[in-house]
Amino acid sequence: xxxxxxxxxxxxxxxxxxxxxxxxxxxxxxxxxxxxxxxxxxxxxxxxxxxxxxxxxxxxxxxxxxxxxxxxxxxxxxxxxxxxxxxxxxxxxxxxxxxxxxxxxxxxxxxxxxxxxxxxxxxxxxxxxxxxxxxxxxxxxxxxxxxxxxxxxxxxxxxxxxxxxxxxxxxxxxxxxxxxxxxxxxxxxxxxxxxxxxxxxxxxxxxxxxxxxxxxxxxxxxxxxxxxxxxxxxxxxxxxxxxxxxxxxxxxxxxxxxxxxxxxxxxxxxxxxxxxxxxxxxxxxxxxxxxxxxxxxxxxxxxxxxxxxxxxxxxxxxxxxxxxxxxxxxxxxxxxxxxxxxxxxxxxxxxxxxxxxxxxxxxxxxxxxxxxxxxxxxxxxxxxxxxxxxxxxxxxxxxxxxxxxxxxxxxxxxxxxxxxxxxxxxxxxxxxxxxxxxxxxxxxxxxxxxxxxxxxxxxxxxxxxxxxxxxxxxxxxxxxxxxxxxxxxxxxxxxxxxxxxxxxxxxxxxxxxxxxxxxxxxxxxxxxxxxxxxxxxxxxxxxxxxxxxxxxxxxxxxxxxxxxxxxxxx
RNA sequence: UGGGAGAUCGUCUAAUGGUAGGACAACAGACUCUGACUCUGUUUAUCUAGGUUCGAAUCCUAGUCUCCCAGCCA
Numbered sequence: 001x002x003x004x005x006x007x008x009x010x011x012x013x014x015x016x017x018x019x020x021x022x023x024x025x026x027x028x029x030x031x032x033x034x035x036x037x038x039x040x041x042x043x044x045x046x047x048x049x050x051x052x053x054x055x056x057x058x059x060x061x062x063x064x065x066x067x068x069x070x071x072x073x074x075x076x077x078x079x080x081x082x083x084x085x086x087x088x089x090x091x092x093x094x095x096x097x098x099x100x101x102x103x104x105x106x107x108x109x110x111x112x113x114x115x116x117x118x119x120x121x122x123x124x125x126x127x128x129x130x131x132x133x134x135x136x137x138x139x140x141x142x143x144x145x146x147x148x149x150x151x152x153x154x155x156x157x158x159x160x161x162x163x164x165x166x167x168x169x170x171x172x173x174x175x176x177x178x179x180x181x182x183x184x185x186x187x188x189x190x191x192x193x194x195x196x197x198x199x200x201x202x203x204x205x206x207x208x209x210x211x212x213x214x215x216x217x218x219x220x221x222x223x224x225x226x227x228x229x230x231x232x233x234x235x236x237x238x239x240x241x242x243x244x245x246x247x248x249x250x251x252x253x254x255x256x257x258x259x260x261x262x263x264x265x266x267x268x269x270x271x272x273x274x275x276x277x278x279x280x281x282x283x284x285x286x287x288x289x290x291x292x293x294x295x296x297x298x299x300x301x302x303x304x305x306x307x308x309x310x311x312x313x314x315x316x317x318x319x320x321x322x323x324x325x326x327x328x329x330x331x332x333x334x335x336x337x338x339x340x341x342x343x344x345x346x347x348x349x350x351x352x353x354x355x356x357x358x359x360x361x362x363x364x365x366x367x368x369x370x371x372x373x374x375x376x377x378x379x380x381x382x383x384x385x386x387x388x389x390x391x392x393x394x395x396x397x398x399x400x401x402x403x404x405x406x407x408x409x410x411x412x413x414x415x416x417x418x419x420x421x422x423x424x425x426x427x428x429x430x431x432x433x434x435x436x437x438x439x440x441x442x443x444x445x446x447x448x449x450x451x452x453x454x455x456x457x458x459x460x461x462x463x464x465x466x467x468x469x470x471x472x473x474x475x476x477x478x479x480x481x482x483x484x485x486x487x488x489x490x491x492x493x494x495x496x497x498x499x500x501x502x503x504x505x506x507x508x509x510x511x512x513x514x515x516x517x518x519x520x521x522x523x524x525x526x527x528x529x530x531x532x533x534x535x536x537x538x539x540x541x542x543x544x545x546x547x548x549x550x551x552x553x554x555x556x557x558x559x560x561x562x563x564x565x566x567x568x569x570x
Numbered sequence: 571u572g573g574g575a576g577a578u579c580g581u582c583u584a585a586u587g588g589u590a591g592g593a594c595a596a597c598a599g600a601c602u603c604u605g606a607c608u609c610u611g612u613u614u615a616u617c618u619a620g621g622u623u624c625g626a627a628u629c630c631u632a633g634u635c636u637c638c639c640a641g642c643c644a
Contacts (some may be wrong), residue, residue, distance in 0.1 A: 003584075029644050064643060120642055130640055131572045165642055175573035177640050186642035205644045229574055229639050269575085271637095276581090282644095324593060326583045328576090331637050335581050338594055348607060383607075414605065423603055461603090468603045536604045564605040 004327035006044070006268055010052060010220055013266075019219045022054030023263075026080065026087075027209065029061045030072035030193070034079045036303045036318075036339075037280035040273040043322040044222055046085040055088035057216055062094050063208045065192035073193070075297075079305040084315045089216070089259075093208050094194040096215055098252045100203045101155060103211060103241045104166055104185060106249065108147045112240055113184065114140055115150040116167045123165075126172070127180050134172040134180045154187055157200040161187050168207075170236065178233045182206055210234040213265040214243045215250060221265045224272040225329065231267050238264055273325060274333045276492040278303045279503060293507055294488070298545075300555050301488040301511050311485060312531055312541030312557030317346035336487065340558050347531060347539045347557070352380040352387050354523035355425065355470045356534040356554075358482060358515055360399035362445040362474065365430065367452075368396040376426050376456075390522045393476040394427060399518050401536075404469040405446060407435060410568060414467035416446065423468040425535065428454035428461070470535050477518035480552035482540070484513045517554075525549045536560065 010022055024045040028034060034042075049056035058080060062068050080087070107113035116139045118126060128134035142150075151166055153159065166185035174180055184207040189200045210233075213221045221234075243249060243262035253260045272280075279285065285304060288294050294301050300311035308318070320342040325334055355378075365372075374394045381387035400416075409417040416422045421431045427450065434447035453460035487508060494506040523532060528544040538559035546553040 008586095027644095031644080061644065067643075123642075124640075127640060129572085132640095133572085134640090162642060177573075179573095180640085183642050188642080202642095204642075209644080225575070226638050227644095231574095271576090324582075326593090328583070330576055330582090332582060335595070338581075341594065344606090353604080382602095382604075412605090425603060427603090429603095456603095465603090467605080470604075533604085533606085536606070538606095560604075560606050562605070567605085 005329070006220070006222065006270060006327055007048060007051070009268060010048060013219070014052065019263075021219075022049055022052040023056070023217050023219045024049045024054065024222060025057040025059045025091075025213065025216060025218050027059040027061045027093075027212070028076055029064070029067075030069060030076060031064070031067045032072060032282040032286060033075050033297045033304045033306055035280050035282075035285060035305065036275060036278065036308065037273045038079075039083060039305065039318050040322050040325065041222065041224075042080060042083055042085060043319055044270070044327065046080075046087075047322075048220070048222075049088075054219075056085070057089045057091055057218075058087035059091045059093065059212060059216070060194075061205070061209065061212075062092050062192070062194055063203050063205060065188065065202065066190045068193050070193050075306065079309075082309060082315060083305065083318060091212070091216060091258075092194050093203075093212050094192060095258065096208070096212055096253070097195060097199055097203070099215060099243075099250050100208055100211060102249045102252075103243070104151065104203075104207075105148065106246070107168065107184075107240060108151060108166075109144060110240070111144060111169070113166055113168050114142050114147050115154070116140070116165050116181075116183075117163070118165075119162065123183075127177065128172070130177070136172050137167070137181065140169065140181070151185075154185065154201050155199075157189065159187055161189055163187060166201075168233075168236070170233075176229055176232060178206065178229050179236075182233060206230055206233050207237055210237045210265065210267075211241060211243065213267075214238050214241075214262050215253065215260055217261045217263040218265040219263060221267045223267060223269055225269050225331070227267065228269045231269070234267050269329065270327050271329055271331055273322075274331075275303070275336055275339060276333055277336045277487040277489050277494070279489070279494055281495075284503060287504075288488075288507075293504070300483065300485050303488075310541075310544055310555065312539060312555055313343050314346045314350070314531070316350075317343040320346060333493070336492075343558050344539070344561065347533065349384070351531045351533045351539055353378075353382065353535050354520055354532045355392065355472055356480070356482070356517055356519045356523060356537065356540075357399040357401055357470070357472050357477070358484075358517045358537060359402040360518055361402040361405055361443065363398045363400045363430075363471065364445060364447050365396050365398070365450045366433065366447050367449045370396060372396045378426050392426065392520050392522065393473045395473040395475050397474040398424075398471040399474050399477060400424075400446075400469055400471045404467075405432075405443070407443065412564075412567065414564075415469055416448075416467070421451075421465050423454075423465050424450075425468050425470045426456070427471075428452070428456070428458075429463060429465055470537075472518050472520050474518075476521055478521055478524035478552060480517050480519045480524065480554060481546075482515050482517040482554045482556065483543070484515060484556045486511045486513075519552060519554075524552045526552075531557070533560075 026045045165183040298306035375391035404415045430448040436445040490508040494503045539557040540554040543553040
């Protein structure tokens with residue numbers, strides 16, 4: 001079992017008898033689609049719950065209507081399931097609005113909260129700065145009765161948006177700014193995606209999140225580093241409201257049939273997942289979509305979970321990445337190559353092999369008769385027989401990859417050259433007898449002869465040549481659109497803003513290239529989202545939106561590791 | 571002297587006073603009908619300076635650097 005500091009804490013808590021079971025939650029705000037960064041939180045919360053025999057809820061943190069949308073709720077549910085997880089219960093922070101309201105009344109009665117008439121700008125002035133203490137609001141000492149009356153009228157919708165807030169009465173001189181009388185309710189007469197027009201006031205994150213955790217009986221509330229400063233406030237609300245000892249506060253939940261067993265949750269922070277060459281900011285992701293730099297939230301160049309899915313990345317590969325990345329409190333940036341490696345590792349084991357030619361050059365086998373046709377057997381996977389076999393049509397005229405031929409071969413080139421020999425995958429050894437060119441000197445075809453002694457089953461079949469290249473039969477190949485994707489950003493840290501360039505300046509215009517390619521027939525008649533290794537080229541997926549058997553569309557997920565390209569590039 | 575957190579190979583991450591280990595990357599080689607996969611090997615690290623100790627990545631002191639916080643966002 002993995003040994004990160006969070007699992008250590010969970011193990012210790014369990015051993016100490018603090019909890020009978022581990023309860024976690026994944027709590028996204030439904031204001032956008034999930035991205036690769038969320039995969040870490042999902043795998044952590046669901047993974048820990050599963051490993052320790054507990055459960056994990058999916059909770060939509062929908063306390064800020066206007067920014068949130070049911071479209072995103074559905075997208076989030078879909079993405080979590082795609083990643084391979086199922087929640088114990090689906091909850092919304094908005095399910096608890098009545099409980100939050102009653103709890104706020106309790107805080108007021110206990111002298112721990114007050115209604116403030118300061119507007120946003122005044123409140124900022126009173127708050128002080130990072131190095132200077134704040135001052136008490138002139139409304140801070142209102143009586144309990146007045147606060148109760150005002151807050152009830154806020155709830156009744158009597159006041160204008162922004163005219164008043166409910167604030168926790170803590171300490172305007174605290175070094176931790178979160179403790180300088182944080183707002184816990186604001187007036188916002190906006191329809192809510194879940195509760196419609198029922199509420200003119202909405203609770204703030206710091207107040208709603210910890211109480212939601214408590215209501216759901218969450219034992220370990222995992223969140224990212226920037227919330228470390230919020231933990232004292234988290235504990236303050238949990239302790240002062242004290243839900244376990246005040247069942248009258250959450251009776252509405254029971255009346256509504258929502259199983260409720262409040263507990264005292266513990267917040268633990270870990271460092272978020274950052275990936276080189278990537279951006280994980282909902283705002284920036286939305287900007288890429290909004291300004292048309294990409295074709296949508298599910299564009300294969302996007303590092304949203306939907307984008308990665310369409311690109312062909314696998315849930316198992318993503319889970320492997322999260323496992324390898326580990327969990328700690330250090331700020332870190334994961335090398336994008338690690339992600340690619342994880343995806344390759346998964347795909348190598350799970351993707352059937354096919355042949356496809358992306359940049360075709362005609363190769364004619366002159367010692368084969370016109371109309372020659374054979375169906376050659378190929379293994380679908382080099383190491384796993386359970387993938388079975390397929391037949392590939394072989395004829396006199398073939399397409400090979402243009403870059404598999406060089407008239408002036410560089411040092412170390414193993415492929416075809418004038419008078420050179422190369423193995424045609426699954427066929428035998430061919431020799432380049434003649435290079436055909438057009439008037440402009442462009443190579444248009446290669447005339448080769450096939451050595452019959454090197455055919456499968458012949459005594460010369462195991463004769464060694466340096467290179468093996470792939471091919472498709474020109475007559476039988478199926479034309480396909482193939483989208484070649486590369487990293488969306490050209491630099492490792494597009495966010496850095498060093499050298500005065502903004503992140504948008506680093507968008508790589510070459511990140512999507514569309515080519516017309518030729519597929520062996522068995523690669524065309526497949527279902528959307530089927531993944532293959534096109535031998536020697538990379539891993540490809542049939543596009544889940546645009547692919548048709550009669551008009552195939554494939555996305556390149558990732559290339560194969562290519563030591564030759566690296567060597568030749570030097 | 572605002573508050574909080576963190577510093578270990580190139581990148582992540584272990585070691586909880588007792589051999590600084592693993593993964594990925596890189597490099598070299600083997601294998602190969604995919605220049606893939608696989609296998610073998612190699613290189614590379616405890617922020618600095620003091621101290622405690624038989625022994626320090628770990629404890630103490632001082633310093634340095636990095637990140638987070640001044641929404642009626644989450």
